[in-house]
Amino acid sequence: MILVTGGTGSSGSEIVEALAGKKVKFRMLARNPGKVAVREEGVEIVAGDLAQPRTLSEALKGIDRVLLLAPPVPNQVELESNVIDAARQAGVRHIVNFSAMTADPKSPSRFPRAHGEVEQKIRSSGLAWTFLRPTFFMQNLLGLAAMVKGGTIFQPAGTSKASFVDTRDIAAVAVSALTEPGHEGKAYDITGPEALSYDDVAAILSRVLGRTIKYQDIPPAAARQAMIGMAIPEWNADGINELMDQMRSGAYAIVSNAVEQVGHKKPTTLEQFVRENAAAF
Numbered sequence: 001m002i003l004v005t006g007g008t009g010s011s012g013s014e015i016v017e018a019l020a021g022k023k024v025k026f027r028m029l030a031r032n033p034g035k036v037a038v039r040e041e042g043v044e045i046v047a048g049d050l051a052q053p054r055t056l057s058e059a060l061k062g063i064d065r066v067l068l069l070a071p072p073v074p075n076q077v078e079l080e081s082n083v084i085d086a087a088r089q090a091g092v093r094h095i096v097n098f099s100a101m102t103a104d105p106k107s108p109s110r111f112p113r114a115h116g117e118v119e120q121k122i123r124s125s126g127l128a129w130t131f132l133r134p135t136f137f138m139q140n141l142l143g144l145a146a147m148v149k150g151g152t153i154f155q156p157a158g159t160s161k162a163s164f165v166d167t168r169d170i171a172a173v174a175v176s177a178l179t180e181p182g183h184e185g186k187a188y189d190i191t192g193p194e195a196l197s198y199d200d201v202a203a204i205l206s207r208v209l210g211r212t213i214k215y216q217d218i219p220p221a222a223a224r225q226a227m228i229g230m231a232i233p234e235w236n237a238d239g240i241n242e243l244m245d246q247m248r249s250g251a252y253a254i255v256s257n258a259v260e261q262v263g264h265k266k267p268t269t270l271e272q273f274v275r276e277n278a279a280a281f
Contacts, residue, residue, distance in 0.1 A: 002026035006069030014171035050079040053107040060063040060090035067097035094128040109242035130177040131187040148281045162252035163191035172263030188258040195253040208274045
């Protein structure tokens with residue numbers, strides 16, 4: 001039996017949908033089960049809060065595999081550690097951890113550092129593990145829709161590239177790791193089929209939408225100010241800028257075959273994604 005945490009978020013919901021679509025029976029942890037819309041056959045919704053370890057033991061009864069996904073918050077390591085500890089006590093066999101590309105406990109960037117610390121704890125827990133390490137999500141580009149409508153994308157990314165990935169492709173890899181043997185002890189970088197700069201992104205948007213979209217590189221300080229103006233917390237804005245620092249270093253230009261080899265599907269191209277979501281732009 002599988003327990004899924006973080007199943008109501010943008011990435012977790014895709015994993016939940018993919019598992020349900022394959023008729024896999026699983027349990028989904030939610031702070032407010034009554035507000036969860038998933039009602040497919042075989043999906044059990046249980047109450048639990050990652051911040052309250054005492055609520056996790058009941059949810060973990062009879063569970064042998066856990067999809068561990070927590071939101072990017074300042075206490076992310078604490079939240080995920082609570083699940084790891086409870087899983088070990090409950091006799092869970094395998095944790096599939098939703099991590100991130102460049103995860104490293106010594107990373108100068110807070111998000112990869114947190115993921116690296118969680119990976120380190122899982123490795124030392126004695127549990128079997130699989131690490132899912134996706135790059136930037138294509139779905140995050142939907143957050144730039146206002147800029148696209150205005151004709152210019154502003155990002156502090158220079159001319160660097162990233163292999164943007166569709167969260168549905170991440171879900172395909174996650175489902176395989178949760179339901180198939182042979183993924184224990186594996187860490188999968190999960191990427192799209194090509195590395196693209198924001199100039200490339202603008203060109204694809206222009207081609208698909210039939211109007212000119214440009215990309216303008218901006219200083220990190222200007223990006224931070226703009227994010228805070230959009231009500232993004234300072235901690236989160238600084239973390240996003242740190243990721244952009246890593247992008248400029250070339251860390252996210254890697255292209256892997258995980259979606260095809262592990263997820264058993266062709267990875268979605270950015271052009272396909274934009275065509276599907278053209279109305280949003």
